Amino acid sequence: MSRYDRQTRFHPFGEDGQHQISTSQILVFGAGALGSHIIDQLARMGANHLTVIDMDIVETSNLHRQTLYDEEDAYHLVSKVEAVKNKVSQINSEVTLTAYDVEVTSSNIEDIVSEINPDIIIDGMDNFKVRFLINEVCHKYEIPWVYGAAVGSKGTVYGIDYQGPCLKCLMQTIPETGESCAINGVLPPIVSIVASYEVAEVIRYLSGKGFSKQMITIDAFDLGYKAMNVDILKNNECPVCENHQYDLLETKQENTIEQMCGHTYLFRMPKHAFDYSNHFPGNIVKATSFAKLIKYENYEFTLFKDGRMNAYGVHSDEEASGLYHTLIKSIR
């Protein structure tokens, strides 16, 4: 019996759907909470050509909601894409997984997308800026994509095609799940629900049924569900899907300091920071060839080989800026 027998018996999907999913190039942005669930399901379903992009390492605080990873990965500071590769090869050896261990920015997103030439893109990010970048690149290259977000107990899913409405059109109506998980944290069930709805939209699309054209909002604590027909939300003056104006893609300059999820900031340090990290104030508590954990006062830093640094325990932009300059001075 085929390993996919139980899913191909479902007629609306069937052998055709199986053929499509196994031959399509599927690109997943992010291998965190949503991304790892999405990749897990797609690999099991026989999505044989998967690409994943992520820049983080596995941390213990990820394990409550991020499938595919375990304590061993967190202990060894394994990069998420490396961990994904290992797990997926054990789940389904037919899957060819291409992994990019990079930060997605306006400077590299077009190169990555052109290189892979995906049939569909799935958002597994928790970063709104990158989502709007994905929105622009998908419209520019006419690639369908599925937006998904989970924060607190709430989640939103929406499959977006070239005609729109695109994410920019919906900006006014994006529920609070579209914001950051800074204040609200996130409950594991909403992550798997959102990831599953995203995969469901992918399955619909690849088996020729098209996206549902609904924006779905779910609450995994109040157990509420809403589906909104999105056609009325099309902005006829949308800069992206009406006027082909890709402002984010054209802005190649990245900020050196950026607020991330929670009390976390991303510092973009010069590349030599990794080699000179013993000059930083505080102590290096763990080090591998691609990441170092540093503790300084009440802060914790994860420093990556390319100079990126996650700074934890930072409560305001001013604090972040002061800290960044202290660190930079120490490696001059």
Ligand SMILES: [Zn+2]
């Ligand atoms: Zn639009």
